[in-house]
Amino acid sequence: MNPDPAFPPENDASFQAFIRLCAEKGLSSRPRGIEDCDRCDGLSDYTTLLRFLIARKNDPKAAVGQLQQSVDFRQDRDILRLYDVVDTEDFEQARRFYPHWTGRRNKQGLPICYFDISQLHKNALNSWEESRKSAGWSISEYEAGGSPRPDMLQMASVFHDSLVRFVLPLCTMMTDRSNASTPVSSSIYLVDASELGLKQGWNLKTFAQEISWLLSTCYPETILKVFVCNAPSYFATVWKYLKKWVDPNTAEKIEVLSSNEVSDALKEHIDDANIPTAFGGAFEFTHGSLPSPDQNILDRLSWESSNQTLPSGPLKFSQDGDGKLTAVAVGALQGAKRNEVIATID
Structure with missing residues (x-):
């Protein structure tokens, strides 16, 4: 079989x-x-x-x-329990640290994730370093009535769980793909490197090490291709330094594009309507934005609200005894645990 x-x-x-x-x-x-x-x-x-x-x-x-x-x-690290109760503000803060789904897909139906590397500035990296000293979030302290805060590695895992638990399954459920019988198990990363500074590159060592470990250990083969777009002329120097801290399998999937190469390269894989304007496309999307699903996704879901939007915070799929699939928003909103039905799907 x-x-x-x-x-x-x-x-x-x-x-x-x-x-x-x-x-x-x-x-x-x-x-x-x-x-x-x-x-x-x-x-x-x-x-x-x-x-x-x-x-x-x-x-x-x-x-x-x-x-x-x-x-x-x-x-x-109590990741699965944290996923259901994490503060949505913490989750959205994590969105700014990692490639996040735009709501769009490439020509094969794979989700497109976006990241602006300039967001990993000195203050952001200092926050990451400080969190490594904390005890992190634990279910025992939470159930005892405490208010533990997750550390950055926990949040990185919770955030990437949202990709494998919600985004990839949702894209798999879409029938407008050329091979709709094949599960969607990976994504495309678009990284804006236009504002990368030399000094910033040297400061990324610890961050690159830990995230590379997390991705290669817990989320292997979830990245099909990484397009580093608008790369400055000195990117090769920075990459030569960083490459030693990145998982070799991931490093092989990286394609570096100068500003005059980006548009043609991306249009081979992505329709213009789904390419962010930063890379010469027609899709208005900025770093940290919530997903803006394409029309086929909007039509595939039966929405609870006429707004037809995906909310902030973690999302997951649940299934009742009749096999009905439900998209549910979880996490804590202003201190109150959330379990909100967003949409259903056949």
Whole structure:
């Protein structure tokens, strides 16, 4: 049996061996910390397991080891519990630190994420460094009535969970793709490097190390391509320094584009209507903005509100006994835990 159409048939034996090992160690069962109605998308579904196997070159034992490390991290840092109660302001602050979904997709239906590297300025990086000294958020302190604050690595994980638990599944549900039977498991990154300074580049070492570790360990193969756009002439010097701190698999996916190369390169992969104006397209999107879904996504969802907008904070999918899928906004808004139905989908 080939459980995932994206998986090459010749590697079925590796996948089946991997699935058996996952079952033996309880890694393919429902994770602790999610609600009974929560979908397992991005956590223990076949598509997620497959990403770990591909990342380890179809080596079942190595893939199980990496998956176990990812599960242990989530459990040790209470990531799944934090996802449901995190303050939406903290979540939105995290949005400014990492590539975030624009609401648009490329020509193959993969989500497009945007990031302006100038946002990693001295003050932002100092905040990151300070958070590394804190004890972070814990469910025990939270349930005891305390008000623990998550550290930056916890927030990075919660934020990237929103990609694998909501954005990728949503894009998978879209039927306007050329290969709608293949799950969407990765995204395209557009990085604006026009304001990158030499000194800023040298200050990114610790940040690059920790985020690279998190992405390669817990979110392998979620990036298909990274376009570094409007790169200054000295970018090669900065990249030569930073590259040693970036996961090699991710580094191979990076394509550096000067300002006069950006438009033509992006239009090969993305329709003009979905390319941000910063890169010569028609889509008005700025760093830190909430997603602005394309019309096909808007039409695919049955919205609870006529506004047809995705709110701030973390989102996830739940499923009732009849199989009905619901997009739910969670997290805490002004101190009150949120569980708001945004839309339903067939």
